[in-house]
Amino acid sequence: MAEDCSLSLCEDGECEPAPVGCGDVPATGRCEADVAEVCIADQVMVVDCGEDGLRCVMTEYGPVCRVPTDDDCDWPAAATTCELDVLVVCREGRLRQIDCGTLDARCVATGGVARCVSRVSPSMTDDGCGPCGCDEALTGEEVCDGRDNDGDGHIDEDGCDPIDIVAFVVTDKRGNGSYTQEDIEAEVALVNAAFGRLDDYGLEFRLAETIWIADPELLVTDEVEFDRLVDTMAYPARDAFFVPLLFTDKVYIEGIPRPGASTIPNGMCGGKRRDPVWQPIIGLVAIGKRRWETTVAHEIGHFLGLCHTHGDHVDAVPRVQGTDGETIVCEESCLLEADGICDTPPDPGPPSCTVGEACTIECENGEVPDGRNLMGYYPACRSVFSRQQALLMRQMLALRRGWHACALAEGCTCEPTGNSCPKGMSCRRLAPTAEGEDGGARCGIDGASVPGGTCRDPRDCSRGATCMTAPSGQSLCIRLCSEDTPNCDCRELAGNPWPICIEDIGRVQQ
Ligand SMILES: [Zn+2]
DSSP: OOOOOTTSOEETTEEOOOOOOOTTOOTTOEEETTEEEEEETTEEEEEEGGGGTOEEEEETTEEEEEOOOTTBOOSSOOOOEEETTEEEEEETTEEEEEEGGGGTEEEEEETTEEEEEEEOOHHHHHTTSOTTOOOOOOOSSOOSSSSOTTOSSOSSTTOOOOEEEEEEEEEOTTSOOSOOHHHHHHHHHHHHHHHOOSSSOOOOEEEEEEEEEEOGGGGEEOHHHHHHHHHHOOOOOOSSOEEEEEEOSEEEETTEEESEEEOOGGGEETTEEOOOSOOOSSOOEEEOSSOOTTHHHHHHHHHTTOOOTTOOOTTOOOEEEOTTSOEEEOSOHHHHSTTSOTTSOOOOOGGGEEEOGGGOEEETTSOOOOTTBTTSSOGGGOOBOOHHHHHHHHHHHHHHHHHHHHHSTTOOBOOTTTTOSOTTEEEEEOOOOTTSOOOOEEEEEOOSBOTTSBOSSGGGBOTTEEEEEOTTSOEEEEEBOOTTOTTOOEEOOTTOSSOEEGGGSSOTTO
């Protein structure tokens, strides 16, 4: 080795200049007209979107270069609106339409905020749980999931198994790359330092395997390559759940360099589904060479279901409409706003906040976010997760561990009427074989439509439901049931081979 470039890249046989600080460019970056400026590891990087005829649009993650379209919107998010029963929100710098019908809900605008508002399920009131449904039953056996499963007042007292990391390291054709095995081990040590805690809710990671990928195309991984990897990645057939970490030279999302990127568990962060489209079951974390010391911990935070502290959750389904038309709020408002976490202070985000001495954050609106939080965009100050964040990551870890068992090879077989699948998965019948025999059924990851909600495909449905034509002619997610199905009035319906939960049909048009 002639020279160690540390976090700088080696280009044309020389280390790129050492970073000198970002001046007034915030860590989220900014758009100056159509020029994007970002700050990564104390170095400003400038991309002129306008040069390519593109527009600079600000998102929660930073600026992006985009073909100008009518649905671009700048973060912080614009006001939400209802168009009939479609909720329109600004997400990732683009207006998104969320069909409240998939949530068996209506779009209701009150006090300048539009939201999907669902209705009371008759079975929920019938079985004595009230309009918000029953609390999840304790299973009795304590497992690592951030919950007190045995009801003894202690959470996860038996501890959590260490989490495996599988590192994929991108190199050129000859196997030369920007990372050594020691670099990867050092990153895992940093992750363990970030996830270690004084309370008992930390997580421990161990490097299970390093896989070298000699594919120069991937040395610059953009969103197209990232999505392709997520769809086609040759994951190793490991029995235990693992976090797949791709180490490459550069990560670009929509034309802009990023320190890293990650999928979130089935489109969820802060405990709520954010993305209605079909999601990968395993997913991926990608890490660039130029990154913050805490970037890998931050991205694993996303991989385990955390939002940014400056995220927003305007599209959550917070409340139900009672039979008398009154709106009932079922969850604490802090679970439905911002990052969906109750013990992180409000964070307007770096564009309107500045980092003062000793990492005190001062915001224009007087809010005082915790600059130390690993899910914030005050990277020089980041060092901790909050307690609620730590517990939510354990919940998502438990989900991911369940999915992992059904993700590889044959998958998990299941009975369509029993919902015997791991939590967050539903039983899907497979197409008949070429000989016309029954194809059986396998557990698939939940879609975004709830029972009673509209759907186009069985993969849209969740909580054990499948997409069927209701007597009204609508395609709805309907649960096939047995006597034991909770929150369900299970009945035979003429012409149906299986009994169904009668409340799942036809509430939408009421
Ligand atoms: Zn992030």
